[in-house]
Amino acid sequence: MRLRNPRVQLIIALAVLLIVFFAFSYNKVWPKQGNKEPEAVSGPTIMHPNSPVVSAVPTAPVVATNNESVTTYPTEHIDVVVIGSELEGLYLARAAADEGLKVKILDPHKAFGGQILQSQMLFLDETRDDQGHLLVQGRVKELFDGFRNAKIRKLPEFTTYMNKLMKDIPLESGIVINEIEQTNTPDHMNKISSIVYSTEQNEKKKITASYWVDNSDYAALISRLDAKRLPGLEKFYGQKEIEYMSAGMMMKFKNVDWKKFNTAFNLLKPEEKSKQFGGGYVSDSFAIGLSGMTKAYHPTNDRVFLRGLNAVNQRDGEVLINALLVYTVDPSKPESILEAVSLGNKETPLILNHFRKTLPGWEHAELGELPTYPYVREYNHYEMDYVLKPSDLLSGTMFWDNVSIGGYPLDLQGTSANKWGIEMGRPDKYGMPLRSFLLKNYDNVIAAGKNVGSSAIAYGSTRIQPNTSLAAESIGVILGQLHGKQKLREITPDEMAKLQQYLALHYQIKLTGVVGTNKIIGWNEEEIRKLDSGEITYPSYIKTRKKPAVK
Template identity: 65%
Template sequence: MNRKGRRLSAWLVGAALILIAAIYVFTNQANPAKPGSENNPGVQQPAAPQGQKPADAPPPKAELPTEKVDVLVVGTELEGLYLARAAADEGLKVKVIDPRAEFGGQVLQGEMLFLDETRDDQYKLLVQGRAKSLFDGFRNGKIRKLKEFETYFAELAKDIPIEQGVKIEGIEEQPGQSAQQQIKSLQYETKDGQKKKIEAAYWVENTDYAAFASKLQVKRLPGLEAFYGQSNIEYMSAGMMMKFKNVDWAKFQKSFNEMSKEERSAKYGYGSVDNSFAIGLTGMTNKYKATNDRVFLRGLNAVSQRDGEVIINAFLIYTVDPSDDASVKAALDLGKKEIPLILEHFRKNITGWEKAELNGFPNYLYIREYNHYETDYVLKPSDMLGAKMFWDNVSIGGYPLDLQGTSANKWGIEMGRPDKYGMPLRSFLLKGYDNVILAGKNVGASAIAYGSARIQPNTSLAAESIGVILGQIQGKKKLRELKEADMTGLHQVLQTKYAIKLTGVTGNNKLAGWTADELAKLDTGEIVYASYVKTRKK
């Protein structure tokens, strides 16, 4: 290329560069690069004028809708529902949420439809309050089938809002007034995924695995592992109710009672059969050989439900953790394999059962025990066998100290039979918290005392009494602030308005004359009352 051509080319290149630069400047003036974008990384966005939200800032997190109630009950076990009903009847705003998907706990889902009554040494019925109509109906045959129990539960929970299948996501605590802590609010997710928040004056633990209380700052009390000398934590065996149909109960009863004492003993062992109940028959049940060492068939607690239907509490499953869904499911699977084999054993060995069939399986287990947490007062065996009464009684209890079996002691053991005893309000108040109530099987009792305290009439009456008390003291005092003088008036309300008698009751003290050392050893399990009392020097 000659010199003239080279000058032209250089001029063209220069012109092109100038044009490109002009286009770049014009484009960036019209569309400035966003700070921090790929076009202009690392440059900070200038602050928006005061009170004005930056254009790209995320929207503020929406506050959860907050509901406020007087009493929030977690779980739908029978005992806590008595508290909910009583509090609602007293004019309080009550709500129930339940982590379980289905309503009714051990009674409706576990179909634990054999009710244990509480009676004193003179066989006088100790059941009081709303529970009395249930136990009367069971005894006289009017409440025996699942549908009849469901009707009773529906009436108990009428007009009380209940949400099933919730997931507890957070609990907000704050400093307490008369205790170290108190609960302010709870966040949960509903079964359809809604996020909710609730505030309450009082919170009630009413599940069989402490779904709420276990999330708090709690102290676990020693369990049966300490009594049995086990290194691992193990709870009383769970039960799986056995359901049968096509049983000829009249033939069963007639045959049993027409036998001589010797014949009955040879065929059935110890036991009794009347027109409603079959108890024991341990000679017959002992002959059944289980296929798995985690299950056991003990003596019968059988009830005729009418129309050839029978339900039995006698099948035990060991090492079940009620807080673990997989553990519960595995136990149910074990039962579904074993119970058909037990049916065959019954067909061959019980007159009147030749044509019996399975009548389905329950959806859930009968959970007897979970962790015991420290309460303001922890009930002891000496309280029960000593017929102790308390100034803050919320129940009059009874029933043997019945420790159901574990894998270490499959039959369990009875630690004595109280006449009657008091159950104080303090045994239902979670230690360290102003406003947490433990209902039902969560009662504050040592592992041994729990054998009696756990029975439904005992803790059902306590829950109802507490519900009434909450209504009576609303806006005046807190539960922990109540003194003996306050309880005198509250006991009077309970007796005159609800026919619940908690004062002026005396029981037979079976520990009169015992030394402090003997009482201490009884409470720790070093002394087994039932055997020791026979050899103790008077």
């Protein structure tokens, strides 16, 4: 039957429209559960520092678009992001910036400057070869020359130097890494795409980069990746628990009559120096050793120890000493750091009393500023594309992809298992390859400074600042020269030779044509294996080693 009344037809049409409208509204507000997408659960992801990272689920801010929740953060793209503000990696940042790259530093520590400014480890160890020739090259040479010549000795002078190094490079301190987004490359490598981090003001930001550099003293980035930890000193000493080289608490004193100290010491005959101080060396600038005097001090706690002196005259009666060790410190744990500071700073006034009684010129010495952070020597060692071994160092091996020329004894500082530490040999000089700074199985992660790819024993030498500072600067220059056109791992020997020529011409960094003395020539495979594993201690073994008969 057809309805011919227009009024009735209009009423029916309106009713149909109302039914459709309410049905649509109901489905929008109460969607059918069967078609519902899984909802993201807000809240942070908690993970062990050394576990593989899966991107944490973001909490805010959330913007609703077409019924989907999308997390957005202020985002910027950087060519090179450096995590941490230790001196060594700053040379990479400086070089990359000078070469035209966009660089940013994100520091997990609230205060800038790491070992130099925060730990006040202002006693610098030079690197020299067997002939006494200085091996320090690159921009870091200015710092070491200033230290040796007494122009850079005090904290404000180091601060001025490091601020100059940082000029125009943006820095955010006190950051917390919240999320690390990783992808896989076509050649089955891992790659960091972006990082979401919280600022000190608790603002979340996102950053993307072509390369990421871990320049922290506790592998703040690498420890959160799928990276392989190498055996540490616990294997060498046969310990069950992981333990690192002792941390140092720097001791600062004032009102020291250094001239009297120097004169009185050097007026003594050698046998008198040995009897009174245990030998050693004192000059206008430095006091080294005097371990007989330090042995006479008895610490109040088994976790602290006073070894031989590395003392520097900072001028004006101020003296800084690197000699107070604190054992079993884990730099990745804030509570361990605080405990080390407390132990060290409680012991320093007692050590001062000992110095007043035993050292001429120290009768009226007073405490200087106490440090608030320990000098961290070591953390975990992670596998890089190439891991440097003691045999590489003692054989004077040079690599086609050299980014540094290193030197220094294999100096294993003390642990609770061996409080005085041990020297495992003295290389002449050796090469450090680019591969020892590229994290294995990661496409775009670079290690800097203390994170160098090195066995725990070789690390006694590779860790020294001039070695890894030069490597970092060389890598920064190379990144600038590549400028995103090529990956570091894709560099061929011929291309590397050209890059090394560029470093020599424009930065006066010599990485080729250097020959190191081979101190293990003629050793067989078994001897080399034992050397690398620590079963052979080179200084003692070389005295008794039987050379093979000449046929």
